[in-house]
Structures are given as C-alpha cells and as structure tokens.
Amino acid sequence: MIQLYTDSSPNGFKITIALEELGLPYVLHHVDIDKGENRRPEFLRLNPFGRIPVLVDDGSGIALFESAAILLYLAEKTGRLLPTEEKARWEAIKWLTVHAASVGPLVGQRVHFELLAAERHPAAIERYRRLTDDAFSVLDSHLASRPYFAGDDYSIADIAHFGWTHIAQIIRFDFSALPHLSAWHQRIAARPAVQRGVTLPAPATGA
Structure with missing residues (x-):
C-alpha cells in the first residue's frame, strides 16, 4: 500500500492528482502545516526538510520526498503518465x-x-x-x-x-x-x- 503524507498545497496536489489519475490505492495522511505538524519528529524522520509531500510505498520499501521525484517514481512504477517514445x-x-x-x-x-x-x-x-x-x-x-x-x-x-x-x-x-x-x-x-x-x-x- 502507498502511504501519502501531504497537505493542501500546490506540491501536495501534484501527487494526489497523479494517484487519482493512476487509480492506485493509497492511504492519505493529512500533515497540517498550519498546526506545525510538518515539524514533528515523526514527520521529520520521513523528510528532514519538513516539507510535504512524502510518499512511502510499503510494497517496494521506497520512501521519497520532493514532488518531482515522486511523480517520476509513480510514472515508472505504473508505466503511465510518461511517454514511451x-x-x-x-x-x-x-x-x-x-x-x-x-x-x-x-x-x-x-x-x-x-x-x-x-x-x-x-x-x-x-x-x-x-x-x-x-x-x-x-x-x-x-x-x-x-x-x-x-x-x-x-x-x-x-x-x-x-x-x-x-x-x-x-x-x-x-x-x-x-x-x-x-x-x-x-x-x-x-x-x-x-x-x-x-x-x-x-x-x-x-x-
């Protein structure tokens, strides 16, 4: 299962859009930046920069932050949203x-x-x-x-x-x-x- 840690932001929306486009099942974890939840130790263990989004793929054991890296990973994982030519x-x-x-x-x-x-x-x-x-x-x-x-x-x-x-x-x-x-x-x-x-x-x- 994919775990997505995100908030309502432009970088976060990139990943929710991609997951919805791909139809991949995922668990959404709301990291409320306005409440400082991105600075909590448990989140900083996922991304020491304290920024969303973070994606953890339980199946592959891969954990990623930075939206561009996550988008590339999802495209490579599914063979979609990235042209083959x-x-x-x-x-x-x-x-x-x-x-x-x-x-x-x-x-x-x-x-x-x-x-x-x-x-x-x-x-x-x-x-x-x-x-x-x-x-x-x-x-x-x-x-x-x-x-x-x-x-x-x-x-x-x-x-x-x-x-x-x-x-x-x-x-x-x-x-x-x-x-x-x-x-x-x-x-x-x-x-x-x-x-x-x-x-x-x-x-x-x-x-």
Whole structure:
C-alpha cells in the first residue's frame, strides 16, 4: 500500500492528482502545516526538510520526498503518465525539471514576498512578479504548438505545472492574457482525476 503524507498545497496536489489519475490505492495522511505538524519528529524522520509531500510505498520499501521525484517514481512504477517514445519522454522529463528548478520556486517566492512576508519589500515583489510573468510567457509560447508539455501526451510534466497554476488562479496571479497557457490550464482542470486531486486532503483557499 502507498502511504501519502501531504497537505493542501500546490506540491501536495501534484501527487494526489497523479494517484487519482493512476487509480492506485493509497492511504492519505493529512500533515497540517498550519498546526506545525510538518515539524514533528515523526514527520521529520520521513523528510528532514519538513516539507510535504512524502510518499512511502510499503510494497517496494521506497520512501521519497520532493514532488518531482515522486511523480517520476509513480510514472515508472505504473508505466503511465510518461511517454514511451524517447523524444516525448525526454520532453516530459525536461519540462518536469523546468517546473521543479525554475517555475515552481519562482512562483513560490512571489507568493512569499507578495502575500506572506511580514514586511513589504517592493523591489522583491517587483522582481518576482516580473520573473513569474516571464516564466508564464515561456510556458505559453511552448504550448502554442502542442496540447501538452510533452507534445500529444498528457504527462507528469502537466501535473507538475498545474499544481502551481491552480494555486495561481486561486490567489489571483493572473495569466488570462496568455491564451495557450490558459487553454491548457482549462483542459487539465476539466479532467475528473484532477478535480478529485485538488480537493485532497482539502480544497485550497489561498497560498
């Protein structure tokens, strides 16, 4: 059985979406970050960084943190959500890595400085607005000629990026002027498994 330790966050939603898409049975453990449950010793034994999500596969004995690693593991385990054709497969891995190394951290920093920081830092707010807008523009350009990040195949790259575009819409980081990114977002949002995944362990109401 798969054990998933998560909270209602963009990185957590990536994994609940993937598990719902794959139809894998799993046990959901709600780690309430607002209550500091991610800093408890029993959770830190799973992830010493104190971040969700964490996946433990009882069958294989494999325990993973970092959403990109978990998505790759689930794709490899099932042979799904990652194209088998070599070029498309590497496109999916490339755009998954772009998200993990660039887009996700940039949007996260914008969330911090624009919404969460105790003190306002106008220069930092402007910097991360510009960088996230630039990143969304790159995504929009890429999606102009293909329905999904890897081409014709829906993959873990799409799930990764959707985790943050879902939250971006909730907190009004507007990308509606980018037609290809917006259309892609609506395609992903319409999937039944995605609609289930973004409600687990609870729907997000903010960043």
